[in-house]
Amino acid sequence: MSAYTDAIDAFRRDLLTRTLEAHGANRAHAARALGISREYMQLLIRRHAIDLPGKAGRPERAAR
Numbered sequence: 001m002s003a004y005t006d007a008i009d010a011f012r013r014d015l016l017t018r019t020l021e022a023h024g025a026n027r028a029h030a031a032r033a034l035g036i037s038r039e040y041m042q043l044l045i046r047r048h049a050i051d052l053p054g055k056a057g058r059p060e061r062a063a064r
Contacts, residue, residue, distance in 0.1 A: 013048040016041075025052050 001009075016030075023029040031041035045052065 013050065016044055016048060016050055020052065
């Protein structure tokens, strides 16, 4: 990959991570704050391999 692509990916990953942290890992709220759909948020989380904590008492779903 090019330096440009690497920089863009790093920015996206940081933005997604910070937004998710600010919203308590609530994907719907974070997506709304960024002005994107929950589906696109989920795609970006997978694409950038962002680890999210599971909800209390609920196991994480297996990755598709």
